[in-house]
Amino acid sequence: MIDSDTQPGWVADVDEEDVADDMPLSTRLSIADTLTLGNAICGFMAVYFTTTGVLIPHLTGHDDGGMARHSAAMAVILMLLASIFDLFDGLVARKLRASAMGAELDNLSDLISFGLAPAYFVVTWGMVAPDSHQRVSVVAAVVVLLAVVLRLARFSCVTLRDGIFQGMPSPFGALTVVAIVLLELPFVPTLLAIIGVAWLMVSRVEYPKPRGRLAVAMLSWIVLSMGMLAAWALDAPGGQTLLQTGCALQIVLGAMIPVFATARRVNTFRDNRREARSAQVQQIQ
Template structure:
C-alpha cells in the first residue's frame, strides 16, 4: 500500500515489498500450479502410509490384538501408498516441464519426497523390527534413522549440486524407498535384511549415476509400479500364489537396485579408459 509522507507530501514508488504484499493477498489456490498439486498428493500418500503402518500393524502388535490378515492388508496398503507417491513424483516433474511450476515448486518437491521416501520407509523399517522381534527394536530404529538421514542428504545434495542433464547422482529416493520396503517384505533373516537396508542407504548418498526417468524409461517405470501394486493386492487378499508373486517382485526390485549401480560403474570405468587412451594417443608425437 502506498503511504504519503505528511512532511514532504512525497509519494514513494511501489517497491518489491509492495508487490510482495499484493502477492500475499492472492489466494493460495492461485499460487499453486498443477505440478504443485501433484507434489502435495505425493506428501499426502506418504503421511497415509505412516498412518496405515501405525494403525494396522504397530498398534495391533502392541495391544496383542494382532490379526495376520489385517496386518497384511495394512502393510500392503502402506506400500501401495508409497508406490502411488512415486507416481505423483514422476508426473509432477513431467507436468512442470510441460506447463509450469510455482516458485516454491522445488521446495515442495523436496519436502514431499522427504515424507514419502524418507520418513515413511524409515518408519516401516522401525515397525518391522518391533513386530519381528522386540529385541531388535533398537537396531531397527537405528536402521530407520540411517535410511531417513540418507534421504535427507540425498535431497539436500540434489538441491545444490548441478549435474549433467539426464542423470541423478546416487540412487533416487523413490527407488531407494521402494527397494528398502522390498527388502523388508522378502522376510529374510534379520542381519542380511539390516545389511541390505544399510547398503541401499549408502547407494542413495553415493556418487553412482542413475538415469532420469524420461521417455520410454518413464513408461517402463510406471508399468513396473502398476505391476507392483497388482502383486501387493494379490498378496494382501491371500490369492493363490500371491506370496510367491510378491516375493518374486521384491526380489526383482532388489536385483534392479544392485544391477543398475554395477552397469553405471562399468560405464564410468570404460569412459575413463577411453579418455585415458585418447590422451595417450594425443600425447604421442
C-alpha cells in the same frame, strides 16, 4: 463516507479474480504442485496404515495376520502411488507453468513419502518381526531417513548435467528398502541390505532420470508392483510367490544399476586413457 443505512457488517464486494491477481506468484499453486501435495498425502497415509494396522495391533496383542498383511500392503501401495505423483509432477511442471514453491514442495513431500514412511516401516518391522532387534532397527531407520535428507539437500545444491541423478533417487531407494523388509530375510542380511541402499542414495553413482521410455517402463513396473501387493494382501493363490518375486526383482534392479554405472565409468576412463596415450605417441612421432 459510509451511508447511514449501510449495515454494520457490510463488506464491499470483491471480485475473486482481482484477489487472485493480487496474490503473489510465490503463493499460487500450479497443477504440478497439486500432484506434489498428493505425494505428501500418500506418504502420511502410509505411516497411518503402518501404525493402525500393523504396529498398534501388535502392541495391544490383537495381531491378526490378515489385517497386518492388508495394512502393510496398503502402506506400500501408497508409497508406490506417491512415486507416481513424484514421477508426473516433474513432467507436468516442464509442460505447464511451475510455481515458485514447486521445488521446495517437491523436496518436503519426498521427505515424507520416501524418507519418513520407509524409515517408519523399518522401525515397525524391528518391533514386529520375531528375530529382529528393535534398537538396531531404529538405527537402520535413522540411517535411511538421514540418507534421504542428505540426498534431497544435495539435489537442491548440486547442478549436474541434464538427464542424470547423482545417487539412487529417493523414491527408488525407499521402495527398495521396503522390498528388502517384505522379503523377510534373516535380520542381519536385511539390516546390511538396508544400510547398503542408504549408502547408494548418498553415493556419487549416476542414475538416469526417468524420461521417455524409461518413465513408461517405471510406471509399468509400479502398476505391476501394486497388482502383486494386492494379490498378496487378498491372499490370492500364488500371492506370496508374486510378492517375493517382485521384491527380489526390485532389489536386483537396485543392485544392477550401480554395477552398470561403475562399469561404464571404468570403460570411459580406459577409453580416455587410451586416447591420451595415442595422442602422446603421435606427438612423439
